[in-house]
Amino acid sequence: MPVIQNHVGLTLDEVVVATDFTPESEKALAYGRAFAHQFGSKLTLAHVVDLSVASRYPANVVGLPLNEMRRDSAENLDRTLNKLGIEGIIAKSQSVEALNPADAIVELSEKMDSDLVIIGTHDRQGLSKLILGSCSEGVIHTARCPVLTIGPKANPHPVDVAFRSIVFATDLKHNAAEKAAVALAFAKESIADVHICHVIENHLDSSVQAVQEHTRVEQALSKLIPDASYTWTNPKPSVLFGNVDQQILEVAANTNADLIVLGAHRGARCSSHLWCGVVESVVREAHCPVLTICT
Numbered sequence: 001m002p003v004i005q006n007h008v009g010l011t012l013d014e015v016v017v018a019t020d021f022t023p024e025s026e027k028a029l030a031y032g033r034a035f036a037h038q039f040g041s042k043l044t045l046a047h048v049v050d051l052s053v054a055s056r057y058p059a060n061v062v063g064l065p066l067n068e069m070r071r072d073s074a075e076n077l078d079r080t081l082n083k084l085g086i087e088g089i090i091a092k093s094q095s096v097e098a099l100n101p102a103d104a105i106v107e108l109s110e111k112m113d114s115d116l117v118i119i120g121t122h123d124r125q126g127l128s129k130l131i132l133g134s135c136s137e138g139v140i141h142t143a144r145c146p147v148l149t150i151g152p153k154a155n156p157h158p159v160d161v162a163f164r165s166i167v168f169a170t171d172l173k174h175n176a177a178e179k180a181a182v183a184l185a186f187a188k189e190s191i192a193d194v195h196i197c198h199v200i201e202n203h204l205d206s207s208v209q210a211v212q213e214h215t216r217v218e219q220a221l222s223k224l225i226p227d228a229s230y231t232w233t234n235p236k237p238s239v240l241f242g243n244v245d246q247q248i249l250e251v252a253a254n255t256n257a258d259l260i261v262l263g264a265h266r267g268a269r270c271s272s273h274l275w276c277g278v279v280e281s282v283v284r285e286a287h288c289p290v291l292t293i294c295t
Contacts, residue, residue: 010185014114015041018105018139020048021076024120027156029080031148031289032118034161036089041115043091045080046108047073048101048135070095102138109145117143120150121283137280140264140292146182147264147292151283154290162190168261169197169248169282172220175295176263180224182293183261187233194235195255196221199244214239245281257288264292 017032019025035041049069077093084091098104109117121136140147150156168183170176180196187194198217221237229235240247252260264279283290 010189012039012041012115014044014112014116016044016046016105016109016112016114016117018046018048018117018119018135019076019080020101020135021072021080022120022122024122024150024152026120027150027154028118028120028148030156031150031158031161033084033087033089034158035116035118036084036091037087038161043084043089044108044112044114045077045091045093046105047077047093047095048104049073049095049097050101051097051099070097100138101135102142105135105139106142106144109143114145116146116148118148118150122152136283140279140283141266141294143294147294149283149290149292151286151290153285153287155288163187163192163259164190165193165195165255165257166259166261167195167197167248167252167255167257169199169244169251170221170224170263172198172217174263174265177224178295179261179263179293181226182291184226184229184233184235186259186261186291188229191232192259193255194229194233195238195251195257196224196235197238197240197248197251199240199242199247201242201244210241245278245285248278248282249285252286252288259288259291260286261291261293264294266294 012035015032015035017029019029032043036043049066073095077095081091081093094108096104096108105117117139119136119139136149140149163186166183166187168180170179184194186192198221200213200217217239218237221239225235225237238251240251248260260282262279262282279292
C-alpha cells in the first residue's frame, strides 16, 4: 500500500491468512473469505509446522512427531482449499517448517509481497503466554504490510468487510500520517465514518495546561486528514483523557466501530513500550477486528 501525498491506493490482491486449524484461525479464515468475495483477493493459507513443538517429543513417544505434524498440515490445507474452491475463491497453500512461527509467516508475506496478513489470536495471558508465546503478537510487530488481527471477542462470522465505522487511534508518532492514510483508504472503500483520536494519559497540573494540550493535539490530528478526504467523509478528530486502551475501546463501542486501526511499534522486544501494551489490550478486548500498521 504505497503512500503518495497522504493518499493510499487500497490494493488487496494478495492476502495471507495464517492458520493452525484452531477455532481462532477459523475466524481469521472467515475474514479472508470476506475479503476474497468483496475485493477479489487471492488467498494464501499459511501453516507453520512448529519445530519447537516437535522437538519436545522424543522419536519413540506417541504424540506429535514431526511426520505426523506434516501429514496433518497437508491434509488440513487440502481440505480447506477444496472448500474455498467450491466457493469460487482463488487460493493456494504454503506449509513451512520453523522454530518461530511468527517469523516464518512474516517472511512468507514478504516473499509474496502480500498486501495484508490476517491472523487470529487467543485470550492467553500471563504465565501461559510467557511459556507458549504469541504468534499473532510477533506478526503484528514485525510485518511490513498491515495485519488484521481477529481477537477472541471479535465477530467470528463477518457478513462482509465493507466497514461502516472506523476508529483510528494514534500516538502521533512513528509516521502517523502514513497510518492515517491507510485508515482513510479502508474507510473510502465503503464510505465509512472515520473517528480519529488521541488519548492523553499524563495527568496535567492545571485546567489551563489541559486546554492547551487539548488544542495542540486537536490541531495535530487535523493535519493528518488530507483535504481531499472531506469530499467523501467528515472525519471526526477527538482528544481524550485517561487510560489509553480503555478510551480507545470506549470510542469503538460508542461509534459501533467494525474496525479499529492502530500503529504498532516494530521490534521483538516491544513489550517495553507502553503503546505496544495498548495494542495487545485492544486486540484482546475489541469486539471488532484490529488493523495494525507497523513502522
